Amino acid sequence: MNRRPPTLSDVARRAGVSYATADRVVNGRAGVSEKAARKVHAAIKGLGYIRNVAAANLSQQRLYRFAIVLPSGSNAFFQRMQVLFAEAAARLLADRISLLIESVEAFDPKALTTRMTALAEERLDGVALVASDDEQTAAGIAALRAREIPVVTLVSDLPGSQRDAYVGIDNVVAGRTVGRLIRMAHGGRRGRVLPVVGALSARDHAERLTGMREVLGGDFDFAPVLEGRDRHELVQKLIGDALADDPEITAIYSAGAGNAGLVRLLDSLPSQATRPYVFLHELVPHSRRALEEGRIDVIIDQRPEEEVARVVEHLKLLADRRALVRTDPIVPTIFLRENLPQAQADALEAAG
Amino acid sequence: MNRRPPTLSDVARRAGVSYATADRVVNGRAGVSEKAARKVHAAIKGLGYIRNVAAANLSQQRLYRFAIVLPSGSNAFFQRMQVLFAEAAARLLADRISLLIESVEAFDPKALTTRMTALAEERLDGVALVASDDEQTAAGIAALRAREIPVVTLVSDLPGSQRDAYVGIDNVVAGRTVGRLIRMAHGGRRGRVLPVVGALSARDHAERLTGMREVLGGDFDFAPVLEGRDRHELVQKLIGDALADDPEITAIYSAGAGNAGLVRLLDSLPSQATRPYVFLHELVPHSRRALEEGRIDVIIDQRPEEEVARVVEHLKLLADRRALVRTDPIVPTIFLRENLPQAQADALEAAG
DNA sequence: TGAATTTTGATAGACGTCTATCAAAATCCG
DNA sequence: CGGATTTTGATAGACGTCTATCAAAATTCA
Numbered sequence A, B: 001m002n003r004r005p006p007t008l009s010d011v012a013r014r015a016g017v018s019y020a021t022a023d024r025v026v027n028g029r030a031g032v033s034e035k036a037a038r039k040v041h042a043a044i045k046g047l048g049y050i051r052n053v054a055a056a057n058l059s060q061q062r063l064y065r066f067a068i069v070l071p072s073g074s075n076a077f078f079q080r081m082q083v084l085f086a087e088a089a090a091r092l093l094a095d096r097i098s099l100l101i102e103s104v105e106a107f108d109p110k111a112l113t114t115r116m117t118a119l120a121e122e123r124l125d126g127v128a129l130v131a132s133d134d135e136q137t138a139a140g141i142a143a144l145r146a147r148e149i150p151v152v153t154l155v156s157d158l159p160g161s162q163r164d165a166y167v168g169i170d171n172v173v174a175g176r177t178v179g180r181l182i183r184m185a186h187g188g189r190r191g192r193v194l195p196v197v198g199a200l201s202a203r204d205h206a207e208r209l210t211g212m213r214e215v216l217g218g219d220f221d222f223a224p225v226l227e228g229r230d231r232h233e234l235v236q237k238l239i240g241d242a243l244a245d246d247p248e249i250t251a252i253y254s255a256g257a258g259n260a261g262l263v264r265l266l267d268s269l270p271s272q273a274t275r276p277y278v279f280l281h282e283l284v285p286h287s288r289r290a291l292e293e294g295r296i297d298v299i300i301d302q303r304p305e306e307e308v309a310r311v312v313e314h315l316k317l318l319a320d321r322r323a324l325v326r327t328d329p330i331v332p333t334i335f336l337r338e339n340l341p342q343a344q345a346d347a348l349e350a351a352g
Numbered sequence C: 001t002g003a004a005t006t007t008t009g010a011t012a013g014a015c016g017t018c019t020a021t022c023a024a025a026a027t028c029c030g
Numbered sequence D: 001c002g003g004a005t006t007t008t009g010a011t012a013g014a015c016g017t018c019t020a021t022c023a024a025a026a027t028t029c030a
Helices: A008-015 A018-028 A034-048 A053-059 A076-097 A109-121 A135-145 A171-185 A203-216 A233-244 A260-268 A285-292 A303-319 A342-351 B007-016 B019-026 B034-047 B053-059 B076-095 B107-123 B135-146 B169-184 B203-216 B230-247 B258-267 B285-292 B304-319 B340-351
Strands: A064-071 A098-106 A127-128 A151-154 A165-167 A192-197 A253-255 A276-280 A298-299 A333-335 B062-069 B095-104 B126-129 B151-155 B166-168 B191-197 B249-256 B277-281 B298-301 B334-335
Touching: A018 A034, A034 A127, A034 B169, A053 A276, A053 B053, A064 A109, A064 A303, A076 A285, A076 A303, A076 B107, A098 A303, A098 B062, A109 A135, A127 A303, A127 B095, A135 A151, A135 A253, A135 A276, A135 A303, A151 A303, A171 A203, A171 A253, A171 A276, A171 B169, A192 A203, A192 A233, A192 B203, A233 B053, A253 A260, A253 B053, A260 A276, A260 A285, A260 B258, A276 B126, A276 B334, A285 A298, A298 B334, A333 B034, A333 B304, A333 B334, B007 B019, B019 B034, B062 B076, B062 B304, B076 B169, B076 B285, B095 B304, B107 B126, B126 B304, B135 B151, B169 B203, B169 B298, B191 B203, B191 B230, B203 B249, B203 B304, B230 B258, B249 B258, B258 B277, B258 B285, B285 B298
Parallel strands: A064 A098, A064 A127, A127 A151, A151 A165, A192 A253, A253 A276, A276 A298, B062 B095, B062 B126, B126 B151, B151 B166, B191 B249, B249 B277, B277 B298
Antiparallel strands: A298 A333, B298 B334
16 A cells, blocks of 8 residues: 655665765766766656655764744844744754754844854854844855855844745735724724834834825825834833823724833723724733733734744745745734633743 | 763663663553662652653654544635645655655544544554544544544534644634624724524534624624525525625625625625625734735634644644643734735745 | 572663765766 | 676665653652
8 A cells, every 4th residue: 555655775776876876976976977867867766766864864963953043122022923933942952953042132233243144153043033224234144155055034124135944924905904904993983093113213113104105095094104223212102291181092003012111001001991992013011911801902923832833844844945834924913802812921921 | 060961871870770760760660669760760760861852753763653634625715735745744854754644534423433443543642633523423432532542623612522632713702803893993883793603503603703792792783694504506696695685784704604695795795885894813824815806804823733733732742641732722813904924925935 | 498580680682863984886087 | 799888776874853662860758
């Protein structure tokens, strides 16, 4: 019925060459005539030969070594991501995969580049990093690639660079999604939206606003964009002032971080007054609590668990020189009070 | 720096026993004194020994054989699932995992049980199946478990049975989510919801309605529940009649299948009239198209891609007698026109 | 104590691939 | 044609685990 899968010896036999020659072909070593190579490839195809990765890894005592570079700091989202990578690392030991989780100062391209240069010296099988949008980082990626180390960008992409893949959401799509939700929440009525970002120069934040505007078009108007630098206190103060100044605001879209400040502010509002609809990004302990308690309405999440899984999957495939699967962007996920993931609750609490 | 991971020989040496004894301990074979077993376990812990699965599988020429049992028929959701499993099967060959994808007549517990009995005879390493809610199925699961074949339920659970795990959404949660969205879409105004299911006796459909009612509470009222038997024509006719009879309806929640009929009906409505909000389940070609064209508003999806990935992950872990990870239910995902996954579009078209 | 039983040790071969080596054969080039 | 070069074949050992076998040692029990 189903007999044993063909081995490389079977391939060699069918191709009419020696095992050594077949081996040279599949491992791309030099010194094989074209004719022989063709015969081997034909045999591989004919038999449906698939290299036994387990045996291969065993024979080379292969240990996959991947480095993950995350921005440090108090950002709850990246703290969560770090926890998830640490958990993954523990699990992956059984598959002989080791993750070196590194932190670099956030928003510091020089620090990132320095770290990348150091990593290029190590015998790594792949690197994942949160790219910042500048040439230094692009050069760092190129340096890694020059040493044949695959590179995956995470959360924030650098499209012009030589990275092998990007794992993260499409921020324009995320913004459009929020736009649609804002429209829904207004139930056909017009409204006035207060956009809040970390900085307008941050590509991802800007893209999110663009997306939102695409959907809300001319029907809605917008208060001036606030730049909260992703800092809790600043976010809290700016939004507080804006709401006090402008009673017409019906919705707040916070496209950046620093949302603990936003939540604190909402907390301080008189509870009987109708507050604006609030939309923000990333499911972390404080945003989760705010959603559960009805202080905010929607969280758009990029599902870091899925991102972590995909990063590892990509790095493994790249290291094995296999084709990538699931290269489509992560779909931004909408969390309401009702569909909050249960299991995460504990993990989030423990982490935060 | 990082030296080679400990092998079972290292464990034996440290425990002061022979390799053979250590091997007997880790593989649970008889004929080992308690004292020796304790020493070996201590050494395993002390060294942080992790069995090299690659080597183990190699030595046993292990080929994982999993069976996936899906309901056949024209249901677009299960058609998609079948495609996803077929794709996964091709990929997994490289990891020496073979998936036998089987179909049984939908809604036919006897057919399912017969198939399960047949599967219990095969040398399988695991079975995943869409459980139906009856004792025959539970007995079938028990029969598989009696032969040490792990069982994972998929999409539809059977909590009382001996299944090792369930992969799917919590339908009450899905219903609550829809409830919240209906509430949002009404922007604070009251409304009247038309619930449509395949059958009220179908546990998942009933649970979804329960969830929705929990959230909409007393503020909304409900038209009588329609039972469309998951058949396009019936669904189309019933809803058409209901809408004609009851002009107060502001929203339709279709918790079951047969939504091609719903879409056709919406198509036939006069385009200038304001139609009710429409919420339905499962992203498949016709529902996707309807959402893109603005004929419906929201699709709640259980992300079959993720379910497929988890099923395989669970089966593999169960076969290796390792601990399961990610046992929390799948989170129902909200799709709006704006956050439809791009890459899927082609696959869905190709499949449907 | 002595025989029966249980536990332990030592070891060999297999799984499929990789790496390396050396000799033999085929091809190239002046 | 003959020497240099390239290509091929044959094969051995390693990776870590599993399975099996056989003999030796320890323990149990009458």
